[in-house]
Amino acid sequence: MKIKTTRFGQIDINESELIVMKGPILGFEHLRRFVLLIHDRSTPLCWLQSVEDPSTAFVVINPRIIRPDYNPPIVEGDVEFLDIKKNEEIALLAIVTVRSQPFRVTANIRAPILINAENRMARQIVLDDPGYPIQYNVIDHKADVNKGVSLTGGGWTKTTGRLAQQTIV
Amino acid sequence: MLILTRKLGESITIGDDIKITFLDIKGKQLRMGIDAPKHVSVYRGEIYQAIQEQNLEAAASDLHISKVWERLIKK
Numbered sequence: 001m002k003i004k005t006t007r008f009g010q011i012d013i014n015e016s017e018l019i020v021m022k023g024p025i026l027g028f029e030h031l032r033r034f035v036l037l038i039h040d041r042s043t044p045l046c047w048l049q050s051v052e053d054p055s056t057a058f059v060v061i062n063p064r065i066i067r068p069d070y071n072p073p074i075v076e077g078d079v080e081f082l083d084i085k086k087n088e089e090i091a092l093l094a095i096v097t098v099r100s101q102p103f104r105v106t107a108n109i110r111a112p113i114l115i116n117a118e119n120r121m122a123r124q125i126v127l128d129d130p131g132y133p134i135q136y137n138v139i140d141h142k143a144d145v146n147k148g149v150s151l152t153g154g155g156w157t158k159t160t161g162r163l164a165q166q167t168i169v
Numbered sequence: 170m171l172i173l174t175r176k177l178g179e180s181i182t183i184g185d186d187i188k189i190t191f192l193d194i195k196g197k198q199l200r201m202g203i204d205a206p207k208h209v210s211v212y213r214g215e216i217y218q219a220i221q222e223q224n225l226e227a228a229a230s231d232l233h234i235s236k237v238w239e240r241l242i243k244k
Contacts (some may be wrong), residue, residue, distance in 0.1 A: 044238070
Protein backbone atom coordinates (compact mmCIF):
# COMPACT_ATOMS: atom_id res chain seq x y z
CA MET A 1 0.00 0.00 0.00
CA LYS A 2 1.20 3.50 -0.73
CA ILE A 3 1.38 6.03 2.09
CA LYS A 4 2.14 9.76 2.01
CA THR A 5 4.77 11.11 4.37
CA THR A 6 5.88 14.71 4.91
CA ARG A 7 9.54 13.83 5.40
CA PHE A 8 10.01 11.09 2.82
CA GLY A 9 7.33 11.67 0.21
CA GLN A 10 5.23 8.76 -0.96
CA ILE A 11 6.45 5.33 0.08
CA ASP A 12 5.34 1.78 -0.54
CA ILE A 13 4.74 -0.45 2.47
CA ASN A 14 3.26 -3.83 3.20
CA GLU A 15 0.18 -4.14 5.39
CA SER A 16 2.13 -6.85 7.20
CA GLU A 17 4.69 -4.24 8.31
CA LEU A 18 2.16 -2.18 10.22
CA ILE A 19 2.53 -1.71 13.95
CA VAL A 20 -0.86 -1.16 15.54
CA MET A 21 -1.13 0.91 18.70
CA LYS A 22 -3.69 -1.04 20.69
CA GLY A 23 -3.00 1.48 23.45
CA PRO A 24 -2.22 5.03 22.27
CA ILE A 25 0.91 7.09 22.07
CA LEU A 26 -0.10 9.64 24.72
CA GLY A 27 -1.23 12.84 23.05
CA PHE A 28 -1.74 11.01 19.76
CA GLU A 29 -4.78 8.94 20.65
CA HIS A 30 -6.26 9.42 17.19
CA LEU A 31 -3.30 7.72 15.45
CA ARG A 32 -3.11 3.95 15.69
CA ARG A 33 -1.34 2.64 12.62
CA PHE A 34 2.39 3.10 12.21
CA VAL A 35 5.28 1.69 10.24
CA LEU A 36 8.93 1.50 11.29
CA LEU A 37 11.26 3.04 8.72
CA ILE A 38 14.99 2.51 8.83
CA HIS A 39 17.80 4.52 7.32
CA ASP A 40 20.26 1.67 6.98
CA ARG A 41 21.40 -1.32 8.99
CA SER A 42 24.13 0.56 10.82
CA THR A 43 21.85 3.28 12.17
CA PRO A 44 19.82 2.05 15.14
CA LEU A 45 17.72 5.21 15.17
CA CYS A 46 14.53 4.62 13.20
CA TRP A 47 11.38 6.50 12.34
CA LEU A 48 8.01 5.39 13.62
CA GLN A 49 5.88 6.92 10.86
CA SER A 50 2.15 7.37 11.15
CA VAL A 51 0.28 5.76 8.29
CA GLU A 52 -2.75 7.95 9.04
CA ASP A 53 -1.05 11.37 9.35
CA PRO A 54 1.77 12.07 6.90
CA SER A 55 3.32 14.71 9.17
CA THR A 56 3.58 12.61 12.33
CA ALA A 57 6.70 10.53 12.80
CA PHE A 58 8.78 9.78 15.87
CA VAL A 59 12.49 9.06 16.07
CA VAL A 60 12.80 5.83 18.06
CA ILE A 61 15.55 3.53 19.26
CA ASN A 62 15.93 0.24 21.08
CA PRO A 63 16.59 1.63 24.60
CA ARG A 64 19.24 -1.03 25.32
CA ILE A 65 21.50 0.60 22.79
CA ILE A 66 21.61 3.84 24.72
CA ARG A 67 21.40 2.21 28.12
CA PRO A 68 22.74 -1.34 28.07
CA ASP A 69 21.40 -2.24 31.54
CA TYR A 70 17.81 -1.25 30.65
CA ASN A 71 15.61 -4.07 31.83
CA PRO A 72 12.36 -2.68 33.18
CA PRO A 73 9.68 -4.95 34.63
CA ILE A 74 6.73 -5.48 32.29
CA VAL A 75 3.51 -5.85 34.26
CA GLU A 76 1.02 -8.64 33.73
CA GLY A 77 -1.68 -6.23 32.60
CA ASP A 78 0.46 -5.10 29.66
CA VAL A 79 1.54 -8.65 28.80
CA GLU A 80 -2.10 -9.71 28.64
CA PHE A 81 -3.24 -6.57 26.87
CA LEU A 82 -0.86 -7.24 23.99
CA ASP A 83 -1.32 -11.02 24.16
CA ILE A 84 2.39 -11.59 24.72
CA LYS A 85 3.08 -15.30 25.14
CA LYS A 86 6.88 -15.47 25.29
CA ASN A 87 9.69 -13.17 26.40
CA GLU A 88 11.15 -13.35 22.89
CA GLU A 89 8.07 -11.57 21.56
CA ILE A 90 8.79 -8.43 23.59
CA ALA A 91 10.31 -5.44 21.82
CA LEU A 92 10.80 -2.01 23.31
CA LEU A 93 11.31 1.30 21.57
CA ALA A 94 12.08 4.61 23.24
CA ILE A 95 10.82 7.80 21.63
CA VAL A 96 13.74 10.14 21.02
CA THR A 97 13.55 13.94 20.99
CA VAL A 98 16.11 15.60 18.75
CA ARG A 99 16.96 19.25 18.32
CA SER A 100 19.68 20.69 16.10
CA GLN A 101 20.21 24.14 17.65
CA PRO A 102 21.60 23.50 20.17
CA PHE A 103 22.25 19.81 19.51
CA ARG A 104 20.10 17.87 21.95
CA VAL A 105 19.14 14.21 22.02
CA THR A 106 16.97 12.81 24.80
CA ALA A 107 15.14 9.50 24.99
CA ASN A 108 11.99 8.77 26.94
CA ILE A 109 12.91 5.61 28.80
CA ARG A 110 10.21 6.19 31.41
CA ALA A 111 7.45 5.55 28.88
CA PRO A 112 8.73 3.18 26.20
CA ILE A 113 6.61 1.69 23.47
CA LEU A 114 6.04 -1.97 24.23
CA ILE A 115 5.55 -4.08 21.11
CA ASN A 116 4.52 -7.69 20.69
CA ALA A 117 6.81 -8.51 17.76
CA GLU A 118 4.66 -11.54 16.92
CA ASN A 119 1.27 -9.84 16.42
CA ARG A 120 2.67 -6.31 16.01
CA MET A 121 0.35 -4.77 18.62
CA ALA A 122 1.81 -2.04 20.77
CA ARG A 123 1.18 0.23 23.69
CA GLN A 124 3.09 3.09 25.28
CA ILE A 125 3.66 1.91 28.85
CA VAL A 126 4.59 4.12 31.79
CA LEU A 127 7.11 2.60 34.17
CA ASP A 128 6.82 3.21 37.91
CA ASP A 129 10.52 3.78 38.51
CA PRO A 130 11.47 7.48 38.49
CA GLY A 131 15.05 6.29 37.97
CA TYR A 132 14.13 5.97 34.28
CA PRO A 133 13.89 9.58 33.04
CA ILE A 134 11.42 10.98 30.54
CA GLN A 135 14.38 12.95 29.15
CA TYR A 136 17.34 10.61 29.32
CA ASN A 137 20.25 12.63 27.97
CA VAL A 138 21.77 10.46 25.26
CA ILE A 139 24.65 12.82 24.47
CA ASP A 140 25.84 12.75 28.09
CA HIS A 141 25.85 8.95 27.91
CA LYS A 142 27.72 8.65 24.62
CA ALA A 143 30.08 6.08 26.09
CA ASP A 144 27.10 3.82 26.87
CA VAL A 145 25.90 4.18 23.30
CA ASN A 146 29.12 2.68 21.99
CA LYS A 147 28.91 -0.10 24.57
CA GLY A 148 25.27 -0.75 23.70
CA VAL A 149 26.04 -0.91 20.02
CA SER A 150 28.75 -3.52 20.51
CA LEU A 151 26.61 -5.52 22.97
CA THR A 152 23.71 -5.68 20.54
CA GLY A 153 25.91 -6.61 17.62
CA GLY A 154 26.26 -3.34 15.75
CA GLY A 155 23.02 -1.78 16.87
CA TRP A 156 20.89 -3.79 14.51
CA THR A 157 19.08 -6.31 16.65
CA LYS A 158 17.03 -9.30 15.61
CA THR A 159 13.94 -7.58 16.94
CA THR A 160 14.41 -4.42 14.90
CA GLY A 161 14.90 -6.64 11.89
CA ARG A 162 11.57 -8.32 12.62
CA LEU A 163 9.75 -5.03 13.03
CA ALA A 164 11.20 -2.98 10.18
CA GLN A 165 11.57 -4.12 6.64
CA GLN A 166 11.35 -0.83 4.85
CA THR A 167 14.41 1.24 4.03
CA ILE A 168 14.36 4.94 3.35
CA VAL A 169 17.16 6.56 1.43
CA MET B 170 -15.74 17.91 35.06
CA LEU B 171 -18.08 15.94 37.30
CA ILE B 172 -17.60 17.08 40.92
CA LEU B 173 -18.62 14.87 43.82
CA THR B 174 -18.13 14.96 47.56
CA ARG B 175 -17.39 11.71 49.36
CA LYS B 176 -16.68 10.77 52.94
CA LEU B 177 -13.68 8.65 53.86
CA GLY B 178 -14.48 5.03 53.24
CA GLU B 179 -16.91 5.86 50.45
CA SER B 180 -16.26 5.09 46.82
CA ILE B 181 -17.12 5.94 43.23
CA THR B 182 -17.53 3.58 40.30
CA ILE B 183 -16.47 4.67 36.81
CA GLY B 184 -17.93 2.81 33.85
CA ASP B 185 -18.62 -0.83 34.50
CA ASP B 186 -15.41 -1.92 36.11
CA ILE B 187 -13.39 0.85 37.73
CA LYS B 188 -13.88 1.61 41.39
CA ILE B 189 -12.09 4.22 43.49
CA THR B 190 -12.31 4.08 47.28
CA PHE B 191 -11.18 7.00 49.43
CA LEU B 192 -9.27 5.44 52.28
CA ASP B 193 -7.43 7.99 54.34
CA ILE B 194 -6.50 11.65 54.69
CA LYS B 195 -3.34 12.94 56.35
CA GLY B 196 -3.13 16.70 56.05
CA LYS B 197 -3.28 17.36 52.31
CA GLN B 198 -2.49 13.78 51.28
CA LEU B 199 -5.35 11.59 50.21
CA ARG B 200 -4.91 7.83 50.00
CA MET B 201 -7.19 6.07 47.57
CA GLY B 202 -7.62 2.50 46.44
CA ILE B 203 -8.26 1.77 42.77
CA ASP B 204 -9.95 -1.38 41.52
CA ALA B 205 -9.60 -1.70 37.77
CA PRO B 206 -9.06 -4.50 35.25
CA LYS B 207 -5.38 -5.25 34.62
CA HIS B 208 -5.40 -3.85 31.10
CA VAL B 209 -6.58 -0.43 32.27
CA SER B 210 -3.65 1.90 32.91
CA VAL B 211 -3.77 4.16 35.91
CA TYR B 212 -1.46 7.17 35.79
CA ARG B 213 -0.55 9.95 38.19
CA GLY B 214 -1.88 13.07 36.42
CA GLU B 215 1.39 14.99 36.34
CA ILE B 216 3.29 12.01 34.86
CA TYR B 217 0.64 11.49 32.20
CA GLN B 218 0.85 15.14 31.24
CA ALA B 219 4.66 15.17 31.18
CA ILE B 220 4.72 12.18 28.86
CA GLN B 221 2.09 13.66 26.59
CA GLU B 222 4.13 16.85 26.37
CA GLN B 223 7.35 14.98 25.69
CA ASN B 224 5.65 12.98 22.92
CA LEU B 225 4.47 16.24 21.34
CA GLU B 226 7.98 17.67 21.55
CA ALA B 227 9.43 14.51 20.10
CA ALA B 228 7.09 14.70 17.12
CA ALA B 229 8.83 17.98 16.25
CA SER B 230 12.30 16.43 16.03
CA ASP B 231 14.15 18.40 13.39
CA LEU B 232 17.27 16.48 12.36
CA HIS B 233 17.75 13.52 10.04
CA ILE B 234 18.51 10.35 12.00
CA SER B 235 21.70 9.66 10.04
CA LYS B 236 23.13 13.04 11.06
CA VAL B 237 22.11 12.45 14.67
CA TRP B 238 23.76 9.05 14.78
CA GLU B 239 26.95 10.35 13.15
CA ARG B 240 27.30 12.97 15.85
CA LEU B 241 26.44 10.55 18.64
CA ILE B 242 29.05 7.93 17.83
CA LYS B 243 31.77 10.41 16.92
CA LYS B 244 34.60 10.15 19.46
